[in-house]
Each structure stands twice: as C-alpha cells, then as structure tokens.
Amino acid sequence: MPTGVALRDAREQLFAAAERVLLRDGPNALTSRAVTAEAGCAKGVLHRHFADFDDFLAELVRDRITRLDVQAAALRESAGTGTVVGNLTAALGDVFGSLALGILGLVVARDALRARLRTTTPVGLPLLTEATAVIGSYLRSERDVGRITPEADVEALALALIGTGHLLFAGREGAPPDPEGVRRTVASVVAGAVREA
Numbered sequence: 001m002p003t004g005v006a007l008r009d010a011r012e013q014l015f016a017a018a019e020r021v022l023l024r025d026g027p028n029a030l031t032s033r034a035v036t037a038e039a040g041c042a043k044g045v046l047h048r049h050f051a052d053f054d055d056f057l058a059e060l061v062r063d064r065i066t067r068l069d070v071q072a073a074a075l076r077e078s079a080g081t082g083t084v085v086g087n088l089t090a091a092l093g094d095v096f097g098s099l100a101l102g103i104l105g106l107v108v109a110r111d112a113l114r115a116r117l118r119t120t121t122p123v124g125l126p127l128l129t130e131a132t133a134v135i136g137s138y139l140r141s142e143r144d145v146g147r148i149t150p151e152a153d154v155e156a157l158a159l160a161l162i163g164t165g166h167l168l169f170a171g172r173e174g175a176p177p178d179p180e181g182v183r184r185t186v187a188s189v190v191a192g193a194v195r196e197a
Helices: 010-025 032-039 043-049 053-077 084-095 098-109 111-117 128-144 154-169 179-190
Strands: none
Touching: 010 032, 010 043, 010 053, 010 098, 032 043, 032 053, 043 053, 053 084, 053 098, 053 111, 053 128, 084 128, 084 154, 084 179, 098 111, 128 154, 154 179
C-alpha cells in the first residue's frame, strides 16, 4: 500500500470502506487489512485513528447507532400523517437495511466488540436496543395525537416490532422480505393498539 497519501476525513473513509466490505463479503471478511485495502491506504492509517481494530469496529457500530437519530426524528415527525402501520412498515425497512443487518451480524459474532459496546449499550443487543427506543418514541408520539390507544404498552409493542422485524429481515440472501408481508405482520402486532380508520 502506498504511504504518504493524504486522506480527507480518514475516519469516515475507513468507515465507508468497512461498510463496503461488510455488504460485499460479510462480517467474517471484515479485517483491518480488508478495510485499509478497500480504503486504498496503509494499514497504519487505521491504527493512527483507533487504538486497535476492535476500537475501530466499536466506533463503526456507534456511528451507525448515531444515524438512527436522523431516522428517529423523521419517524416522530410522521406521527399523525399517513398510517401508523405504513409508517412502522417503512421504519422497519429502514432499520433492517442490508448494512444494519451486516453490522448486527458483526456484533453477534464478536464477543470483544460486544464487550466494548457495553459502555454505551449496557443491556440488549447494540443497534437493536436503540432501534427499539426509536420505535417506542414514535409510538408514544402517535399515542399523543390519539392514533394509539392510551392504555397501549408502547415499549412492549416496540420490542415486539423490532424482534419480529429482525426475524423477517435477517438471514435472507439478496432481496428483503415482501413489503406487503411486512405490512401484514406489523398490522397484526399493533392491531389492538391502533385507533385510526
């Protein structure tokens, strides 16, 4: 690898390279050598910005978790518009995109990575725990505008939706599940709580 090549925002370039490797080759192919080769830089660049490879992976996952904040804001703003089932169906598609599933596979496969992530996600599975909070926040917003019944346990519904969504989207080669099938499943999970026409 060439040395002395300047990288603009090396962290972001390394994260983008890791995401490409993860999407193309899966979690087991994600090594420091694969990441730096994909980024077109010397291996030492990664170690200049991160203590070690597990530190790099932890920051990659945290970066992905931070991206959920944008999705959370957009989802909360959708409260009272469209349909609850439609909004939740779209949100699950966003939460369980190919990259998120690859990152979940990475988190599940690496004990050392999960241990490092416990500082920011002390319980549950990182990314899924935060996604559950995003869905719960949206459901509370919908409850506030009257489209979810006041007695609905939004935390339990959010957990059920994320668990069900993970089962629907994970382990598929290629195409995501049929959107209509996802919509029917979401409708079934929230059927007793939704008060819209």
